[in-house]
Amino acid sequence: MDPFHVVALAGHKLDLCRQRVQQDTLGHRGRSGDPLYGVRRALRTRDGLLTTRQWTRIAAVFADDAHAAVEATWCAYQQLIDAYAANDPQRGKTLLSTLIDLLRTGLPAGLEELAQLGRTLHRRRDDVLAYFTHRASNGPTDAINGRLEALRRNAGWGGRAVTALRMVPAIAGVAAGSGGAAGASPSR
Numbered sequence: 001m002d003p004f005h006v007v008a009l010a011g012h013k014l015d016l017c018r019q020r021v022q023q024d025t026l027g028h029r030g031r032s033g034d035p036l037y038g039v040r041r042a043l044r045t046r047d048g049l050l051t052t053r054q055w056t057r058i059a060a061v062f063a064d065d066a067h068a069a070v071e072a073t074w075c076a077y078q079q080l081i082d083a084y085a086a087n088d089p090q091r092g093k094t095l096l097s098t099l100i101d102l103l104r105t106g107l108p109a110g111l112e113e114l115a116q117l118g119r120t121l122h123r124r125r126d127d128v129l130a131y132f133t134h135r136a137s138n139g140p141t142d143a144i145n146g147r148l149e150a151l152r153r154n155a156g157w158g159g160r161a162v163t164a165l166r167m168v169p170a171i172a173g174v175a176a177g178s179g180g181a182a183g184a185s186p187s188r
Helices: 004-026 051-060 065-085 089-105 112-121 125-135 139-154 156-177
Strands: none
Touching: 004 112, 004 125, 051 065, 065 089, 065 112, 089 112, 089 125, 112 156
């Protein structure tokens, strides 16, 4: 698994944890005035890129003990990003391997999303850690596939319109042969 997909998976687990804690503490989904809802994007931002305002908001959210699960998940998310950002591949591999072991065995109750992430990373451990050995990623392939998919989507109407235009003579011929179109004769 390349870094993009691993970090995306961890970010998804962070979102699920935030949503669960939001539901447990307030009894409803996030709304504009809710503290966890207000920091949802800041939580997905790398800690080195956070502004002072975002740090203040996150610190206010983490000050509440009811949000401890979100804080633990956010810390694991940041550690995962830091492992991939390490300049030395061996150090990054060690950091990520340590994190995987921690998520697999050393979690207290109440961190279901982190436990799921730990199980997934442990199951795919060789694939996840292979990035540090080979520094290979399927990111370029995914980028090309994304562009091809966008082209296919954008050409969707054109493709159907061309097909519909090709069918017009056949439809007209059938209609003319059955006496439906005045003055038209079926082309043979």
